[in-house]
Amino acid sequence: MVLPRSIINKPIMTRALLSLAIASSLLLVGCGDDNERFAESPSSSASAKFVKTFTANDINSSFGLGSTATPVAKCGVTIEKVSYDTKGAADEDTNATAALMLPTGDAPECQGDRPVLLYAHGTTTDKGYDFAQVGNIKNPAVGEANLIAANFAAQGYIVVAPNYAGYDTSKLDYHPYLVAQQQSTDMVDALDSARSIIERKKRTNDANYSKIDDSGKLFIAGYSQGGYVTMATARLLESQKKPVTAIAPSSGPYALAAFGDEIFMGNVNIGASRFAPLLGIGLQAKYGNIYNKKSDIFLEKYADAQLPSDVAFGKLVKAGKLPNNALFQKNPSDPRLAGLSPSKLFSILGGYDETDYLIKTDFRAAYVADAQKNPDGLTLANGNNLPAANPQNNLRKALKDNDLRGYVPTMPTFICGGNQDPTVYFDTNSGAVVKLLQAEVAKNPAKKINITVLDVDADNKADRPDKETFTLIGQASMNKWDAVAVKDSVQTNFSNSVKKIKDDAAPQGGVASLLAFYTNYHGDLVSPACTEATREFFNQEFKAV
Numbered sequence: 001m002v003l004p005r006s007i008i009n010k011p012i013m014t015r016a017l018l019s020l021a022i023a024s025s026l027l028l029v030g031c032g033d034d035n036e037r038f039a040e041s042p043s044s045s046a047s048a049k050f051v052k053t054f055t056a057n058d059i060n061s062s063f064g065l066g067s068t069a070t071p072v073a074k075c076g077v078t079i080e081k082v083s084y085d086t087k088g089a090a091d092e093d094t095n096a097t098a099a100l101m102l103p104t105g106d107a108p109e110c111q112g113d114r115p116v117l118l119y120a121h122g123t124t125t126d127k128g129y130d131f132a133q134v135g136n137i138k139n140p141a142v143g144e145a146n147l148i149a150a151n152f153a154a155q156g157y158i159v160v161a162p163n164y165a166g167y168d169t170s171k172l173d174y175h176p177y178l179v180a181q182q183q184s185t186d187m188v189d190a191l192d193s194a195r196s197i198i199e200r201k202k203r204t205n206d207a208n209y210s211k212i213d214d215s216g217k218l219f220i221a222g223y224s225q226g227g228y229v230t231m232a233t234a235r236l237l238e239s240q241k242k243p244v245t246a247i248a249p250s251s252g253p254y255a256l257a258a259f260g261d262e263i264f265m266g267n268v269n270i271g272a273s274r275f276a277p278l279l280g281i282g283l284q285a286k287y288g289n290i291y292n293k294k295s296d297i298f299l300e301k302y303a304d305a306q307l308p309s310d311v312a313f314g315k316l317v318k319a320g321k322l323p324n325n326a327l328f329q330k331n332p333s334d335p336r337l338a339g340l341s342p343s344k345l346f347s348i349l350g351g352y353d354e355t356d357y358l359i360k361t362d363f364r365a366a367y368v369a370d371a372q373k374n375p376d377g378l379t380l381a382n383g384n385n386l387p388a389a390n391p392q393n394n395l396r397k398a399l400k401d402n403d404l405r406g407y408v409p410t411m412p413t414f415i416c417g418g419n420q421d422p423t424v425y426f427d428t429n430s431g432a433v434v435k436l437l438q439a440e441v442a443k444n445p446a447k448k449i450n451i452t453v454l455d456v457d458a459d460n461k462a463d464r465p466d467k468e469t470f471t472l473i474g475q476a477s478m479n480k481w482d483a484v485a486v487k488d489s490v491q492t493n494f495s496n497s498v499k500k501i502k503d504d505a506a507p508q509g510g511v512a513s514l515l516a517f518y519t520n521y522h523g524d525l526v527s528p529a530c531t532e533a534t535r536e537f538f539n540q541e542f543k544a545v
Contacts, residue, residue: 227252268351
């Protein structure tokens with residue numbers, strides 16, 4: 001129901017969204033641990049094990065990032081796997097793993113005091129997703145892991161990238177997807193564990209840690225699900241009065257309740273049949289009242305759906321375990337759904353099927369009835385842009401509880417995305433946040449707010465005359481970083497990437513060109529553009545490296 005980052009990896013996206021099933025039915029759219037125990041760790045056990053070291057030349061020559069605006073590597077990178085204790089959505093004890101990326105080399109940027117980047121990855125259905133497998137093409141995390149290693153660790157950042165509870169060797173048998181309290185706690189547990197390991201390894205003169213120190217500067221960034229997790233983590237650390245230098249959430253479903261309403265009202269997003277099981281199972285673990293049994297929400301033939309999985313999503317579809325993308329029944333007879341129709345092209349062509357869909361029609365109808373009776377403030381004319389005051393449907397209550405609207409970051413913040421995103425709707429999420437933050441500044445001009453918002457997609461500017469692609473909110477400090485130049489560079493690179501994708505598909509006809517555009521938009525187009533902008537924001541605004 002909500003958003004990916006498994007789509008960011010080309011192999012996964014190709015299997016799931018560019019499959020012949022979608023093309024034909026839609027016509028369009030489209031390592032273990034060393035058992036060391038550290039008393040100073042916030043968890044009972046935190047350990048790290050060496051994985052691999054890459055030279056700067058390795059990164060420049062073999063990471064396959066030539067199509068992105070990734071800079072030449074200044075440093076080599078050593079990868080370690082961190083294992084740590086954390087909690088599940090029901091506050092149960094569990095464990096998780098993270099990648100710890102350490103810059104290496106003799107350049108000044110690779111030694112001494114180094115900033116820490118805490119990175120939140122996006123949605124994946126692959127349980128084996130392991131951010132420590134940088135350079136390993138057999139692991140589904142390789143595309144995103146390579147991108148972050150090259151753009152940050154190879155530029156002098158210490159990177160801590162959790163795999164999240166429920167993935168890799170975590171013993172949790174589900175993932176608390178978009179459960180804000182759990183996901184932010186998981187991130188902080190990973191960060192604290194990594195920092196304690198760095199201190200411990202330095203005291204024991206470990207060679208991988210001998211030339212670097214944690215400078216105390218903490219940056220948090222993430223994409224898609226990770227954009228949401230970034231904002232939730234910043235909120236938690238701020239509530240704990242722990243310092244955060246700056247954050248950069250990108251393409252996240254911050255307005256989770258409004259986003260859910262928009263999908264249930266008809267605008268099904270690309271990747272919906274991945275997100276619904278992840279979200280439903282995670283929220284059920286947290287609240288216990290989303291369903292009594294899975295067949296209350298999913299069609300009987302999909303009632304045993306369990307994500308994340310050791311089986312690739314495409315294989316689950318072929319085995320009849322999940323539908324490819326259809327979330328709802330096409331042309332339902334339930335009167336509570338009368339008059340509802342999608343307005344987005346990819347929803348019309350891909351979100352529905354007469355028999356092979358995921359969410360039961362009566363479950364959808366009950367949700368919609370509550371959304372109509374208790375509407376979200378973002379959907380009302382002259383509404384307050386906040387979640388519904390008193391939703392009665394249990395799923396809507398859960399989405400409201402995890403909605404991030406109302407949080408006002410006090411640390412410098414950079415929000416990035418693309419307005420034609422078919423996976424995480426930009427105007428519903430980033431747009432809603434912008435409206436609320438602008439209202440906060442108007443209400444209290446003296447309040448400490450320093451936020452920059454970038455829509456990387458200026459290609460359809462003529463169709464959006466009332467929308468800005470670049471917004472400064474509060475005391476945005478353009479004097480410290482060349483924000484306009486970054487905007488122009490990112491938008492130009494984005495446009496060139498869009499043109500290439502459409503040109504490559506043009507010989508196959510207009511349908512293939514549009515299909516390629518939509519299925520590549522969220523992961524292969526907006527993600528590297530926002531990564532480029534985030535890197536420049538951190539580097540220029542704060543001289544991070």
